[in-house]
Amino acid sequence: xxxxxxKILIVTPYYYPDIASSVKLMKELAEFLSDYFDVVVYTNEIxxxxxxxxxxxxxxxxxxxxxxxxxxxxLPGLLAKVFEYIVFSIKLVIYIRKxxxxxxxxxxxxxxxxxxxxxRIAAGKRAKVIFNVQDLFPNSLVAYFGSHNYYFLRKxxxxxxxxxxxxxxxxxxxxxxxxxxxxxTVKIIPNWINTAEIxxxxxxxxxxxxxxxxxxxxxxxxxxxxxIGINQDFDxxxxxxxxxxxxxxxxxxxxxKKKDLKIKITKCGINNIFLLEPFPSEKIPEVYSFADIxxxxxxxxxxxxxxxxxxxxxxxxxxxxxxxxxxxSGFAREMTTNQLxxxxxxxxxxxxxxxxxxxxxxNSNNARxxxxxxxxxxxxxxxxxxxxxxxxxxxxxxxYN
Numbered sequence: 113x114x115x116x117x118x119k120i121l122i123v124t125p126y127y128y129p130d131i132a133s134s135v136k137l138m139k140e141l142a143e144f145l146s147d148y149f150d151v152v153v154y155t156n157e158i159x160x161x162x163x164x165x166x167x168x169x170x171x172x173x174x175x176x177x178x179x180x181x182x183x184x185x186x187l188p189g190l191l192a193k194v195f196e197y198i199v200f201s202i203k204l205v206i207y208i209r210k211x212x213x214x215x216x217x218x219x220x221x222x223x224x225x226x227x228x229x230x231x232r233i234a235a236g237k238r239a240k241v242i243f244n245v246q247d248l249f250p251n252s253l254v255a256y257f258g259s260h261n262y263y264f265l266r267k268x269x270x271x272x273x274x275x276x277x278x279x280x281x282x283x284x285x286x287x288x289x290x291x292x293x294x295x296x297t298v299k300i301i302p303n304w305i306n307t308a309e310i311x312x313x314x315x316x317x318x319x320x321x322x323x324x325x326x327x328x329x330x331x332x333x334x335x336x337x338x339x340i341g342i343n344q345d346f347d348x349x350x351x352x353x354x355x356x357x358x359x360x361x362x363x364x365x366x367x368x369k370k371k372d373l374k375i376k377i378t379k380c381g382i383n384n385i386f387l388l389e390p391f392p393s394e395k396i397p398e399v400y401s402f403a404d405i406x407x408x409x410x411x412x413x414x415x416x417x418x419x420x421x422x423x424x425x426x427x428x429x430x431x432x433x434x435x436x437x438x439x440x441s442g443f444a445r446e447m448t449t450n451q452l453x454x455x456x457x458x459x460x461x462x463x464x465x466x467x468x469x470x471x472x473x474x475n476s477n478n479a480r481x482x483x484x485x486x487x488x489x490x491x492x493x494x495x496x497x498x499x500x501x502x503x504x505x506x507x508x509x510x511x512y513n
Contacts, residue, residue, distance in 0.1 A: 118510040119150045121208070121215040121239075123231065125200055125222055127155035127177070133339065134221060134246055136393065137303060144499045145506060146174040152215075154178045154207060156200060178207070201230045208234035215239050217509050224249040224265075225272045232275040240509045243276035245286060246303075251417035270294055278505070283419050284442040299505065303421040304498035307490045310428045312482060313401040320395055321402035324362075328386055331360040332472055335403035337390075338422050340367035343414040348436065349407065350376060351461035352468070353385050359468070361385045364399065400429040405471055410437035412458050419443060427452055428489040430482030432471050436464045452485055 126132035128139040138153075145151050157179040180203045182196050204227070208218070212235055220227050221244040228243045235241065250265040273279055273294035280301050281287050287298045315321055321329075336349065340363065353361050361384060363373070370387070377385050391399050400406065406426045410418075415438040423443070426433050433453035437444060447453040454476075456467045 118148075119152065119215045119217075120145060120506065121218045122151060122153045123155075123204060123218060123220045123222070123227060124153065125156050125197075125227075127153055127179075130156075130158060131390075138221060140304075140306070140495060141499070141502060142175050143173050145502065148503060149506065149510070152176045152178060154180070154204060156180060156182050156196070180204075180207075197224075197226075201227060205230045205234040212236065212238050217242065217506060219244065220276075221246065223247045224268075226268055228272045228276050229268065240277045241275065242278045242280060242505070242509075243272065245279055245281040245290065247419075248286060248289060248417045251289070266293075277509075280502075280505070282421065285415070286419065289416075299501075301498055301501045301505075302493060303419075303424070304495040305424045305428045305489055305493050306495040307428055307486070308495075310397050310400075310425055311486060312429045312431075313398045315402060318398045318402050320391060320398035324402075325386070328360050328362060331358055331384070332404040333360050333362060333402070334405045334407060334468065335362045335364065335399075336407045336409065337364040337399050340365050340370040340373055342369065343411055343418050344369070345409040345411045345414075345436065345459055346373050346376075348459050348461050348464060349409050350380060350382060350385070352465045353382050354380065355461065355465055356468075357384055359384065362388060362403070364388045365390050396425055397429055400426045400431055403431065404477065405432045405434050405468060408433065408435040408437065409464070410435070410458055413438070414458075415441040415443065423447075423453070424489055424493045427485045428493075430477075430484075430486040432476045434464070434467055434471055436460070436467075450488060452488060 122138065122142050124134070124138045126135050128135050142151050142153050151174070153175055155177065180200065182199050208215075208231065215235070216239060218231055218235060218239045219242045220231055223246060225243065225245060228241055231241055249269065250262040270293050273290055273296050276296050278297045278299060279290055279294075280299050281290060282300070282302050284300060287300050290296070290298050336344070338344075340346070346363070346369070349361060349363075353359070363385065366389065374387060377387070408420050408423060410420065420435070420437070420443065423433060423435070433447075435444070435447060435453050435455050436458045437455070439455055439457055444455045447455050454467045454471050456463045
């Protein structure tokens with residue numbers, strides 16, 4: 113039953129139908145909570161082809177969407193993002209100040225994690241602020257650029273956590289870090305999978321597989337699907353492909369490093385790597401069902417800032433996963449302890465190829481193993497587990513207020 117006297121404001125820079133990685137999660141959370149609360153989502157307007165559509169207020173599935181008009185000037189990539197973030201924050205402060213007695217709870221999801229600062233300035237103590245952490249910043253800068261002095265950003269990070277009443281995050285490792293630099297309450301609620309929608313698709317019914325060029329199907333298929341960015345280690349994948357001409361590698365996705373990747377593939381004369389554009393989200397079950405092996409190739413130190421939640425979509429289809437990443441991370445321990453995936457150290461082509469061949473030899477896509485993986489995800493990461501955790505949290509706050 114929806115209690116219209118209990119209002120929640122969800123603040124997220126990107127919302128459906130945008131294609132940012134967290135969009136689907138925020139949409140599912142907002143729709144679920146709208147059965148119990150009056151939910152307003154505050155977000156940027158939809159951007160297409162580098163233009164913005166005018167901000168508007170609209171209703172969608174009982175949720176009130178407030179889309180704000182943002183940056184219209186053409187600036188270099190990073191500068192445009194900073195300008196957009198500043199404009200979004202200023203308009204958010206104005207929006208909350210005018211309605212500071214309206215919302216009992218403000219739920220914020222953003223990266224970098226700075227929006228809780230203007231939210232707290234605008235709302236004061238009138239609302240409880242929940243900050244959802246999907247990535248650690250500026251740890252992401254440390255992972256990519258090295259241990260430079262990020263004093264100002266570290267200070268902002270600490271303030272953002274301490275000014276939140278509760279921080280929710282997606283892994284034990286993230287929670288440990290947040291607790292080490294702040295005094296806030298931290299609750300772990302992993303990202304989820306809708307196992308009613310994502311499950312194994314037989315090859316004869318798999319339209320994604322049918323659409324592949326016949327040359328790809330002539331060898332065992334190794335797939336990476338997702339963001340092609342700074343955290344992914346494609347240099348090692350290129351080395352592995354040159355060492356294994358009996359395998360075909362398919363990279364599906366887009367991102368900041370895709371152009372560089374194309375250039376490297378051409379320059380190295382590699383003919384067993386195939387780059388494909390992303391498929392629509394409704395095709396995820398088919399994307400994660402057809403390959404012999406799915407890869408998670410992470411850079412060294414990437415796990416101090418990011419968490420490969422796509423693993424649960426792969427495992428929800430029961431597929432074989434090979435992850436090259438920090439073997440001491442909580443993610444790696446869960447994979448190995450529960451025999452869910454093959455894990456090896458990052459940025460080591462020889463080791464990665466060795467593990468790929470072991471996975472192929474062990475025929476780990478057999479029906480029994482596939483069913484075990486699917487059942488593990490259903491029992492531990494299904495959407496309703498996370499939704500109930502968030503509902504309990506929101507109701508506790510509402511009752512307290």
